[in-house]
Amino acid sequence: MAKATGLSGFPEWLPAGRLVEQHILDEARRVFELHGFSSLETRSVEPLEVLLDKGEVDKEVYVVRRLHGDEDAGLALHFDLTVPFARFVVEHSGALAFPFRRYQIQKVWRGERPQEGRFREFTQADIDIVDAGHLAAHHDAEMALVMAEFLGTLPIPPTVILLNNRKVLEGFYRGLGIADSAPVLRAIDKLDKVGRDRVRTLLIDDAGLDAGQADLCLELAAISAEDASFVRRVRDLGVSDPLLEEGLAELAAVIDSVSRRRPGAARVDLHIARGLDYYTGTVYETQVVGFESFGSICSGGRYDALASDGKTTYPGVGISLGVTRLVSLLLGRDLVRASRSVPTAVLVAVVDEESRTESDDVAHALRGRGIPCEVAPAADKFGKQIRYADRRGIPYVWFPEAGNHTVKDIRSGEQVPADALTWSPPAQDLTPQILQGEGT
Amino acid sequence: MAKATGLSGFPEWLPAGRLVEQHILDEARRVFELHGFSSLETRSVEPLEVLLDKGEVDKEVYVVRRLHGDEDAGLALHFDLTVPFARFVVEHSGALAFPFRRYQIQKVWRGERPQEGRFREFTQADIDIVDAGHLAAHHDAEMALVMAEFLGTLPIPPTVILLNNRKVLEGFYRGLGIADSAPVLRAIDKLDKVGRDRVRTLLIDDAGLDAGQADLCLELAAISAEDASFVRRVRDLGVSDPLLEEGLAELAAVIDSVSRRRPGAARVDLHIARGLDYYTGTVYETQVVGFESFGSICSGGRYDALASDGKTTYPGVGISLGVTRLVSLLLGRDLVRASRSVPTAVLVAVVDEESRTESDDVAHALRGRGIPCEVAPAADKFGKQIRYADRRGIPYVWFPEAGNHTVKDIRSGEQVPADALTWSPPAQDLTPQILQGEGT
Numbered sequence: 001m002a003k004a005t006g007l008s009g010f011p012e013w014l015p016a017g018r019l020v021e022q023h024i025l026d027e028a029r030r031v032f033e034l035h036g037f038s039s040l041e042t043r044s045v046e047p048l049e050v051l052l053d054k055g056e057v058d059k060e061v062y063v064v065r066r067l068h069g070d071e072d073a074g075l076a077l078h079f080d081l082t083v084p085f086a087r088f089v090v091e092h093s094g095a096l097a098f099p100f101r102r103y104q105i106q107k108v109w110r111g112e113r114p115q116e117g118r119f120r121e122f123t124q125a126d127i128d129i130v131d132a133g134h135l136a137a138h139h140d141a142e143m144a145l146v147m148a149e150f151l152g153t154l155p156i157p158p159t160v161i162l163l164n165n166r167k168v169l170e171g172f173y174r175g176l177g178i179a180d181s182a183p184v185l186r187a188i189d190k191l192d193k194v195g196r197d198r199v200r201t202l203l204i205d206d207a208g209l210d211a212g213q214a215d216l217c218l219e220l221a222a223i224s225a226e227d228a229s230f231v232r233r234v235r236d237l238g239v240s241d242p243l244l245e246e247g248l249a250e251l252a253a254v255i256d257s258v259s260r261r262r263p264g265a266a267r268v269d270l271h272i273a274r275g276l277d278y279y280t281g282t283v284y285e286t287q288v289v290g291f292e293s294f295g296s297i298c299s300g301g302r303y304d305a306l307a308s309d310g311k312t313t314y315p316g317v318g319i320s321l322g323v324t325r326l327v328s329l330l331l332g333r334d335l336v337r338a339s340r341s342v343p344t345a346v347l348v349a350v351v352d353e354e355s356r357t358e359s360d361d362v363a364h365a366l367r368g369r370g371i372p373c374e375v376a377p378a379a380d381k382f383g384k385q386i387r388y389a390d391r392r393g394i395p396y397v398w399f400p401e402a403g404n405h406t407v408k409d410i411r412s413g414e415q416v417p418a419d420a421l422t423w424s425p426p427a428q429d430l431t432p433q434i435l436q437g438e439g440t
Numbered sequence: 441m442a443k444a445t446g447l448s449g450f451p452e453w454l455p456a457g458r459l460v461e462q463h464i465l466d467e468a469r470r471v472f473e474l475h476g477f478s479s480l481e482t483r484s485v486e487p488l489e490v491l492l493d494k495g496e497v498d499k500e501v502y503v504v505r506r507l508h509g510d511e512d513a514g515l516a517l518h519f520d521l522t523v524p525f526a527r528f529v530v531e532h533s534g535a536l537a538f539p540f541r542r543y544q545i546q547k548v549w550r551g552e553r554p555q556e557g558r559f560r561e562f563t564q565a566d567i568d569i570v571d572a573g574h575l576a577a578h579h580d581a582e583m584a585l586v587m588a589e590f591l592g593t594l595p596i597p598p599t600v601i602l603l604n605n606r607k608v609l610e611g612f613y614r615g616l617g618i619a620d621s622a623p624v625l626r627a628i629d630k631l632d633k634v635g636r637d638r639v640r641t642l643l644i645d646d647a648g649l650d651a652g653q654a655d656l657c658l659e660l661a662a663i664s665a666e667d668a669s670f671v672r673r674v675r676d677l678g679v680s681d682p683l684l685e686e687g688l689a690e691l692a693a694v695i696d697s698v699s700r701r702r703p704g705a706a707r708v709d710l711h712i713a714r715g716l717d718y719y720t721g722t723v724y725e726t727q728v729v730g731f732e733s734f735g736s737i738c739s740g741g742r743y744d745a746l747a748s749d750g751k752t753t754y755p756g757v758g759i760s761l762g763v764t765r766l767v768s769l770l771l772g773r774d775l776v777r778a779s780r781s782v783p784t785a786v787l788v789a790v791v792d793e794e795s796r797t798e799s800d801d802v803a804h805a806l807r808g809r810g811i812p813c814e815v816a817p818a819a820d821k822f823g824k825q826i827r828y829a830d831r832r833g834i835p836y837v838w839f840p841e842a843g844n845h846t847v848k849d850i851r852s853g854e855q856v857p858a859d860a861l862t863w864s865p866p867a868q869d870l871t872p873q874i875l876q877g878e879g880t
Contacts (some may be wrong), residue, residue: 022479048507060506096454130752364701
């Protein structure tokens with residue numbers, strides 16, 4: 001079940017772990033499509049300058065080149081799915097109907113130092129909505145609701161989506177007389193990792209704030225609420241700015257909408273800043289309750305200026321599930337597991353090699369009715385064929401003895417006469433089930 | 441529908457094309473799981489020496505490195521899924537039950553010159569069975585049957601799997617007194633591309649054959665049959681060798697098994713050689729009938745010595761669907777298309793922004809019953825909301841007017857009273873259908 005240790009930061013799952021990942025991806029797709037998101041995949045590489053333009057990621061990018069020949073020089077593996085999507089939208093704007101809704105499930109690569117929950121190759125599952133010119137505000141709540149609905153379908157601990165708005169932070173900083181908000185955002189973004197005291201030092205030493213400004217920034221970051229009551233608490237700090245007011249109104253609208261449909265699914269938390277430069281409004285992070293230190297499993301935000309072809313700007317809002325991080329948590333703590341590691345529900349035994357065709361016929365009939373099965377690889381003694389099924393976690397063995405077909409549940413030992421044209425296993429044995437593990 | 445021309449060799453599909461690809465991947469997964477194959481994904485990178493060890497691919501490999509820092513030096517993107525799978529099996533042999541059956545659907549990268557059907561980044565869907573020590577011969581027929589069953593589920597032109605066996609070729613060459621079969625195989629592999637005359641020149645000039653040897657190699661390559669009758673025709677060429685006999689027996693067994701279950705699905709064709717070095721027995725290629733010049737869409741073979749940990753060898757057999765090549769053929773010739781480009785079946789109109797919540801409620805109820813829907817992005821006049829649905833290809837628009845909900849099929853114009861708790865679209869409108877295109 002655990003991940004391979006072959007190459008640090010490049011996780012691989014054994015089949016039972018992969019089933020957990022597949023279940024998560026299947027549920028994501030099902031929920032995303034119910035909400036009208038179209039599937040999309042973009043190429044894995046982008047021109048290096050496209051990637052470097054979009055944030056502080058230059059040290060994290062993997063460049064690729066042909067072993068012999070340099071005609072592809074200047075390409076690098078994408079580090080997220082938002083930047084490639086923005087490029088795709090501009091490139092194909094004439095062929096898309098706006099607002100355009102897409103989901104995208106692909107691997108991304110970052111040259112980060114590998115550690116718990118942090119990988120160099122990992123899978124993301126993103127949803128985004130972009131429009132041409134102007135994107136309606138209600139989509140910001142919609143993204144959180146879609147992700148909350150999806151997360152609610154999984155057999156995992158409760159999750160909570162943390163909401164903030166860049167305009168609240170930047171407006172507040174501006175109202176405080178801080179000229180450059182970037183170093184302040186970077187420092188605030190480190191609160192979970194290094195703590196309040198260290199961030200205060202960073203705000204004063206690196207961002208150049210005075211002690212009063214730093215304390216107010218920290219007081220703002222400490223505000224958290226399950227409803228729009230946060231607005232009054234921000235105003236009580238005595239800072240005013242038009243951008244701050246705009247952000248407060250937007251954030252209040254998002255928490256109101258989300259709470260009305262799914263009470264408890266989200267919370268306003270003003271210390272959420274998000275590292276990437278391109279966010280301009282609402283930002284999201286998501287915690288698994290009880291595993292907060294594991295980091296956000298689902299993050300994103302609104303980006304009003306990421307995609308533009310010079311004439312038209314395509315504002316967007318998106319949220320990205322860190323599939324590999326979530327799976328590594330679920331498997332690593334045994335929070336979720338698969339009921340078996342193979343799709344196979346039935347092993348069809350082989351009486352002797354001469355009659356293998358008859359076993360193939362049984363398997364063919366069962367598969368025709370949607371029952372996954374295998375034919376035994378060798379006509380060993382039945383005891384050995386049963387042990388083969390047991391070792392693979394296959395629950396049933398079919399014995400195609402002439403004129404007397406039977407099927408045995410090898411867990412209970414119960415063996416009954418059976419006809420391949422009519423017999424079916426119980427629904428919970430048809431496919432592997434994804435269940436809560438013993439770590440819950 | 442057509443592919444992007446952004447970066448040569450790195451195709452991207454618009455949403456309607458992606459639906460065709462998804463349908464192919466869904467069917468592949470369904471059929472593979474019915475046959476007991478477990479899903480697996482391996483990391484995208486391997487140590488360069490692992491890749492270069494496995495064939496004449498050094499010029500095709502993409503190496504990766506971090507933009508800053510060289511700690512990952514020596515890694516490259518995989519060029520197929522077989523070599524990484526062999527590495528995975530050796531690394532995890534203790535955790536796998538043999539014979540181990542897996543399918544793997546991932547992107548691979550090759551630095552080839554892009555041309556029709558040939559890409560630098562493309563998706564493969566592979567099935568393989570590996571065993572420890574010895575792998576039963578009947579799996580060679582099984583792989584072809586699984587792929588033929590899968591291909592038969594698609595709304596595409598007929599396909600035929602071409603079969604050969606490396607032992608037939610190498611035994612025949614040995615029987616002819618040819619010391620080094622590698623340059624002969626390479627020349628024969630070019631028959632489709634450069635023709636018989638040019639290959640004859642290659643056999644004589646590059647491989648050092650005399651005219652008699654070259655002609656017999658070409659006569660062997662010209663043999664094709666739908667059953668085991670090819671054996672006599674090979675023997676009639678008057679060459680004998682124990683390895684040739686072994687190959688003929690294996691190949692006859694495979695065509696017999698495949699033809700019994702699926703007549704016409706496969707054909708023996710002794711000019712199939714396969715470029716990769718690691719094949720040791722049965723080899724497969726697959727043609728789409730009427731589009732033979734497009735190249736093989738599904739290839740593979742048996743590799744008895746690819747995976748070994750020094751003590752145990754893990755022989756395997758596998759076959760790989762070239763998903764991107766197939767999709768590019770289907771879309772490029774309009775052989776297959778999606779009935780619409782979005783998952784959405786119903787657009788719920790918005791009467792005015794104040795009542796958006798009521799539209800959200802309708803959508804929520806429909807989704808709860810598995811009906812994909814969207815809520816209109818803006819409370820425009822109904823005519824404009826209908827045009828929005830029409831532009832996106834959404835077949836139904838729901839009008840949630842107080843006390844008088846109706847749903848309209850915007851293709852026929854029929855509008856009926858409806859209740860979100862009971863109304864459903866016809867099955868063929870629920871999700872996008874994948875249909876034959878106008879190119880058929």
